[in-house]
Amino acid sequence: MSAHDTTALETHQPGTKKLFMWVWFWLLILTGVEVLLAYMRLEPHLMLILLIGLSLIKSALIVAYFMHLRFEKLGLFLIIVPTLVFCLVMILIFVFPDSLRIVRLHP
Amino acid sequence: MAEMDVDAVAGPAWGGGVAPFATNTKKLGMWLFLLSDSLTFSTAILAYAYVRLSSSNWPRPFEISPAILNATFLTFILLSSSLTMVMAVAAAHRNEVKKAVIYILLTAVGGIAFVALHMMEWFRLFAEGVTPWSNNWGDPLFGGTFFGLTGLHMLHVSIGVIYLCIIAFGFGRRKFNADHVEVSGLYWHFVDLVWMFIFPMVYLMSVNLKG
Numbered sequence: 196m197s198a199h200d201t202t203a204l205e206t207h208q209p210g211t212k213k214l215f216m217w218v219w220f221w222l223l224i225l226t227g228v229e230v231l232l233a234y235m236r237l238e239p240h241l242m243l244i245l246l247i248g249l250s251l252i253k254s255a256l257i258v259a260y261f262m263h264l265r266f267e268k269l270g271l272f273l274i275i276v277p278t279l280v281f282c283l284v285m286i287l288i289f290v291f292p293d294s295l296r297i298v299r300l301h302p
Numbered sequence: 303m304a305e306m307d308v309d310a311v312a313g314p315a316w317g318g319g320v321a322p323f324a325t326n327t328k329k330l331g332m333w334l335f336l337l338s339d340s341l342t343f344s345t346a347i348l349a350y351a352y353v354r355l356s357s358s359n360w361p362r363p364f365e366i367s368p369a370i371l372n373a374t375f376l377t378f379i380l381l382s383s384s385l386t387m388v389m390a391v392a393a394a395h396r397n398e399v400k401k402a403v404i405y406i407l408l409t410a411v412g413g414i415a416f417v418a419l420h421m422m423e424w425f426r427l428f429a430e431g432v433t434p435w436s437n438n439w440g441d442p443l444f445g446g447t448f449f450g451l452t453g454l455h456m457l458h459v460s461i462g463v464i465y466l467c468i469i470a471f472g473f474g475r476r477k478f479n480a481d482h483v484e485v486s487g488l489y490w491h492f493v494d495l496v497w498m499f500i501f502p503m504v505y506l507m508s509v510n511l512k513g
Contacts, residue, residue: 212389212392215385219382222381223381226374226378226381229501229502230370230374233370233502233506233507233509234509234511236511239507242507243507246502246503249502250498250502253495253498254498254499257384257494257495257498258491258495260388261491262487267325275333275334275337278337279337279340282341283341283344286341293352294352294355297355301358
């Protein structure tokens with residue numbers, strides 16, 4: 196295959212160096228917040244929710260800017276993200292009831 | 303302008319050309335692989351949470367130094383290597399071959415540093431009696447899930463380093479084009495993304511507050 200057969204598709208590259216540096220900076224800040232939270236002696240449930248929430252924000256930043264999904268056609272987003280959410284919901288439906296039962300076994 | 307190019311190649315309905323969903327087939331394939339891989343990691347992390355919930359003597363062993371500082375530094379290394387990978391993809395698309403190869407190799411160096419530091423931590427834990435099948439601090443499943451999760455992630459990083467070296471070599475010799483670099487970048491950012499969940503779930507939820 197020749198080296199330049201598909202380059203015409205991808206000549207546009209939205210996102211500048213400055214934008215990527217900002218995303219990187221915010222990812223570091225959010226990581227710092229997570230480490231501080233770990234030492235706040237919060238309730239485990241609250242802490243878990245906060246940590247997962249911050250991690251979801253971080254992964255959204257990575258997927259949107261570093262992995263470039265924000266600048267792709269909507270169709271690509273629609274085959275990936277709803278599929279992932281659907282699969283995760285199906286897994287959680289089966290995990291959650293039993294997990295709640297286990298929590299009650301250990302006070 | 304670029305979207306007009308895409309329509310010219312792919313047509314309004316995809317007829318088996320190179321660009322379904324206005325991306326090339328390599329990129330679509332990588333996205334679908336990452337979708338399945340994210341489910342692998344999700345189920346592994348959920349299994350870890352379930353096992354931890356059902357245990358009555360799960361340890362919280364990680365002191366600020368060395369474990370948490372080390373893990374935070376690992377996060378910094380991975381995030382920075384993602385930044386150099388983004389720069390590599392941008393340079394590749396501008397056809398600055400030499401710059402792109404240097405950025406890809408910098409990313410690979412970040413990956414190697416990650417694996418080396420992580421391995422040192424593993425050996426520190428081995429010395430303290432925590433292995434995949436035993437644990438001096440409490441439930442032996444702590445060792446099993448810790449090494450299982452971090453090992454699966456480290457395997458991904460190691461494969462990523464090999465992948466990046468092949469891409470750097472091929473792109474430097476003009477065997478691969480900018481799309482190959484971009485697709486390898488997708489894989490690398492995904493490895494970074496997975497660590498963003500393993501770091502809080504495995505380390506920050508197990509911080510030793512008494513120390």
